[in-house]
Amino acid sequence: MVALSRRSTLACRSPEPPCCSGRTLHVTRQCLSIRVTGRRWLGRPLHQFNRTIRSSASVVGEQGDGQPVQAAITSPISSATQFAAALYQFSRPHTMIGTALSVVSISLLALAGAEPGRVAIVALLQALSSALLMNIAIVGINQLYDIEIDKVNKPYLPLASGALSPTQGAAIVAACAAGGAWIGLASGSPALLATLLVSLALGVLYSAELPFMRWKRSPVLAAGCILAVRAIIVQLGFYTHMRTALDGAAAAAAAAPAAPAAAAAATSPISAAAAATGGGALDVLTHLSPSMWFVVVFMLFFSVVIALFKDLPDVAGDSKAGVRTLSVRLGEGAVFRICVAMLTTAYAWAMVASLTLPAALPARAALFCGHGAMAALLLARARGVDTGAKGHLTDYYMFVWKLFYAEYLLIPLFG
Template identity: 50%
Template sequence: MIGTFCSVCSISLLALGQLDFTMAAAIALVQALLPALLMNVCIVGLNQVFDISVDRINKPYLPLASGEWSLEVGIMVAASTGGAALLAGWLSGSWPLMATLAGSLALGIAYSTDLPFLRWKRYPLLAAGCILSVRAVMVQLGFFFHMKQALGYPAVITRPLLFAMGFMLFFSIVIALFKDIPDVRGDRREGIQTLSVRAGVSKVFWLCITLLEVAYAGAICACLLSSSVWWSRLMATAFHTAMGIVLYLRARQTDMNDSSSIAACYMFVWKLFYAEYLFIPFLR
């Protein structure tokens, strides 16, 4: 939910650029934010509906796995929030927003639903493809074009938008791989062959850290070679250098034999994700 909130606000402000934050922009932001958060609840809820047996091992505190909520309540919450999100998107009259919501739901169903040819989370490449399609492509393009359309500006892909898409592509791959590392025990028991189950925790962990460091190095190079004003290049270079150093130091402190330590590092990666989205509106 925090990631969705940050990304929608960040990309919407990036679409504004140097334009004033008018009432029309505020309405467009609310039109995007409300259904995006509802759809987030729907997709996560759908995943929990089909993952009760796995979550009883990996995450017994979740409402369905713990028995706090019945399966019927879980299905009702997922269905109602998904329906409300689609209705809000349709009422907004924004085709980029509606396409983003519908596409996210379709991939969420394919990712979680235990039906023939679905439940793509069992396959590392398909699982990663679902997450990066939403986080790196749909979110960036959908909410950027939604804001542009709401304000009556042409839907032109800008260099800052391309940068955000490229950087979040790496981040989405890492999140897709990293999220399975603390859940190896339950996934192995349920026969879910994630990359962490197949290759081992340590290898996947350092693959994730390496991918993020490559993303930060690429961001630094892109900033140095940019034609933006000098202060923007300096600020972006310093920010990504600091994030890369902090990530490496945090990774070195992680105990590969302690699932809670790995989970804490995973949550730290999400904080870096939030930080990047807080910075993106300043790109020029």
């Protein structure tokens, strides 16, 4: 096998090709000839070239008939496409979808049926963009510290497969974390910035192999990290961010005739809102609606289930690495049954709550039927799962994520 630079040209000719100008590489089964100048050819037996000559991505091998063949040289477009595909896998798309749906859903719940104006749109875009960037940073940190484990459990991930180097992974994490934090800071929203930074801190505590960290080794701490982010911080943080922006804009508009600062609201609505309300974020947190409290508690159940389900397909790698998750300790079957029972209970409670919380009858009917349908699907799929088969557990875990997405489609109806 011989690797060529992009500046070389491959041809299958005789060992002593005709003279021509420029640099040309000729390969036969007996001899490799390189034209170095316009006047002199150097020929060497191929067995003397026992070291692979490496450069860019072009490889010369043999076809079935023994004739040399040139592999395609990687183009910049191809390299960019490969990097984009690796980055897509690195972002863990199912978590990105969950984050996007949660931000949009909670923001709509905070609107409480009001028409979204410019302030609401700006607040939503700030929350959505910064949350997605921070999501990439958090899942990236986990992959950086789990490379050896992922080679067993998830060999398709870019760091485990070698599609991305650890240096590239660290650079992506740093860029996304900095970008998300900058958006949160520039928004002037304390609730948004706190949500992003606390989520990042918990992500580091969960994954980093540092003293007093690597909380994923403890089932209690691991579940605590996930439910804190997915069930509490995300719900309360983005809800408070949106409500503070809306309340601040309303206060600024009411004070516009007497307040010169009202002009600033046109250029920086979120900053003006924060200035107008002062302790608005604290006021929002202390006056949460019953619907919002229900969402927080329901998502606590759901997040615990996801935290436990996440480890079910990874028992082999976790056990080998000494990570004593609950699935490793109790076995896949026991943890699977616990998760299904918990989620079924949560759906039953949601069906009861849907009869009282929304004001409109159509919303009540949609919530009751929706949660009933998801509970039925959960139990129907569970009957066909072989807890001893990793593929079955992985498929069911991804199905639970789909139920998680579907819940965020229903949450705005509680408003």
